[in-house]
Amino acid sequence: MTADSPLLKVEGIHTYYGKSHILHGVSLEVGHGEVVGLLGRNGVGKSTTLKAIAGLVHPSRGRVLFEREAIERLPPYRLARAGIGYVPEDRRIFRLLTVAENLRIGLNRHGVTASRKKELLDKAYGYFPVLSERRNQAGGTLSGGEQQMLAIARAMMLEPKIILLDEPTEGLMPRMVSQIREIIDVLYREGVAVLLVEQNVPLTLEASRRIYILEKGEVRHHAPAAELRADDAPIHRYMGV
Amino acid sequence: MGFLDAIPWDLLLIQTINGVVTGMILALVASGLTLIFGIMDVVNFAHGEFLMLGAYIAVLTLVATHSFWIALIVAALGTALIGAIIYLTTLRPLLGRDPLTTILATFGLSLVLQNYALWQFGPVARKIPEPFSGSIQLFYLNYPLYRLMIAALSAAIIGGFWLFLKYGTWGIWIRATTQDRIMAQAMGIPVPWVLTGVFAIGSAMAGASGVLFGPLVGVDHAMGFDWILRAFIVVVVGGMGSLGGSVLAAIFISLLEAYASLWVSPAQAGIVSFVVLIMTLLFRPTGLFVATPK
16 A cells, blocks of 8 residues: 555545435545544534444445445444444443443454453553543443543544544533543544544644535535634635634 | 231242242243344244244254253254344344334244144144153142253353353443444444344244243144243333343243232233233333333
8 A cells, every 4th residue: 555545535425314415425535644624514414424434324426445445335343343433423332331341342353362452451541541440330320521532442442543533522521622632632643543523613623634624515625724724714604603 | 817827828839939930931031032122123023933943943853862951952053043044034134124014024924933833743732851850849749840940941041141241242242232233333343243143042042941841831833822922021011122121020920920820710810911011011111120211
């Protein structure tokens, strides 16, 4: 694989929920280890884009390439094992499973040795000490912020090459929001690419290298984050903020 | 204390043991049913036929091997395999449709399997001999040891399965898939295989209970039907999809029926379970033995 071919390439995908046409040919790219932001108003198809990449929604047209292979027809569990971690908007941790069991799910893959499992667990507990304290507690008893950490840590157990983060700061206290920012930096340092969907524009501009702005199921604007930090006119135009 | 003397303590004790024995078999049948419902929302009307198939497989294996234990294992494995094949060919294509579709499909399956057994084995009940005779003295009664063993074995199977659910990799996958099928997939759990596996395990539990109960009632093509109705009551009373709830409900209902038959005929005692069902549906529709709905 050449270094300049992107890790993930979405090519003109269209999706439908029943008869309503959600995505009208979305195209985007995420490079190896790159943090990319996806902005847009509510209901423009940001979450659907992530679901289509994770294999939870099958596009009726268009292609999704992951490490140059077409993946849009593969079942989601194969994609997870191939290195696509998905952290959904509502976190969706397994509420009746303990914290440790939630984490263990991603570790039970072929070719993960016992020592590697321990290493990954230790690393997660190192980044999120609160999860270590609560490892035998049911996931449903955690606070919103702790659940968000668990959802991210759980996805990290898959040793993903990319993590799809859907509104990680939604409903969190400001203190937790800055912690999410730090987590994104940790992922970046670990060489994990991130596709970040957010309503929090300042955080997204700060954390990402490039930004796509979605409107009505299409990418309307694409620019380096630095450019938008200097001139936020496109953000005002497409997001009305 | 005159009224205490009027209570037949010896009969009560015997009926308590009877109730627990029947309750454990019922629990074994109902666990498979509730597990399948919990994970794939399929109400399996053919579940009783797996019990019947298990018993027939045991009858055939006994002819060849003369070993009850080999017959029990072969029957469990055989029903697991048949369950997996039936799931893949009949139910999997229907998942996600209107629940009525799978209800009709499993009901049809039940008729097909029953009539297949009738055609293949005829209407005369076959016998599975008890693996050992022995009995213990209970007041004036020789209580067959085999009945106690049924209860112990059923408890062992359910207990083993509970440990598997709690600690096994597949067990955790099953629990995660039951809670959130979509997210389970996104976490790399091979959900299509988990669903097939659960259907096979549920079928095997029904098959094993058919073998265990065979020596008490005889094996015929309709033997599953009596059980399935009561198993459904147990599953609803215990809380749809709750394993622990089903076990408790099975013992609870069997004990009530056993006590009731001290005063009325066993056929009338069967009414008790329906009364419990109606009360549950009226006052606690999520189930008697679940703390909060999932």
